[in-house]
Amino acid sequence: MNILVLNGPNLNLLGTREPEVYGHHTLADIEAACIAHGKTLGVTVSCAQSNVEGVLVDHLHAARGSMDGVVLNAGAYTHTSIALRDAISATRLPVVELHLSNTHAREEFRHVSMIAPVCVGVILGFGAAGYQLALTALHWHLYGSRS
Numbered sequence: 117m118n119i120l121v122l123n124g125p126n127l128n129l130l131g132t133r134e135p136e137v138y139g140h141h142t143l144a145d146i147e148a149a150c151i152a153h154g155k156t157l158g159v160t161v162s163c164a165q166s167n168v169e170g171v172l173v174d175h176l177h178a179a180r181g182s183m184d185g186v187v188l189n190a191g192a193y194t195h196t197s198i199a200l201r202d203a204i205s206a207t208r209l210p211v212v213e214l215h216l217s218n219t220h221a222r223e224e225f226r227h228v229s230m231i232a233p234v235c236v237g238v239i240l241g242f243g244a245a246g247y248q249l250a251l252t253a254l255h256w257h258l259y260g261s262r263s
């Protein structure tokens with residue numbers, strides 16, 4: 117099984133600023149932990165990050181045919197991007213929406229997700245551990261009923 121962990125804008129800055137909101141882990145730490153957790157699940161994890169909306173769309177398109185599912189932290193594009201929503205629908209892959217912070221406990225504009233309706237589920241508020249939770253959830257979604 118192949119899973120893409122895709123991160124959106126500004127998440128390359130993790131660990132450098134706002135640790136009270138996003139924690140102390142860098143994106144490299146999180147990606148390494150995802151790959152290691154994937155091994156315990158028997159999953160090959162690939163990671164990508166972009167600050168550019170269209171590049172994220174391209175990653176989703178490329179995932180079709182090569183990946184079994186996607187863990188997506190779309191960052192602020194979560195709240196604005198119909199293009200990402202359409203790309204998720206187009207891939208027909210199961211996508212888990214993921215956020216480090218509890219977006220519902222923050223500003224009102226973060227309470228809205230354009231992508232949640234086309235994702236299989238949402239995990240938020242558990243910091244970096246959320247990525248492992250999302251991988252486990254996606255593994256369960258794909259194979260849980262068979263194992």
Ligand code: CA2
Nearest residue numbers: 126127129130133191192215216217226
């Ligand atoms: O909580 C999350 O994971 C978010 O997706 C993070 C986004 C935010 O726009 C979403 O509402 C919730 C922002 C990521 C910004 O990351 C930074 C990391 C370090 C320093 C500054 C920003």
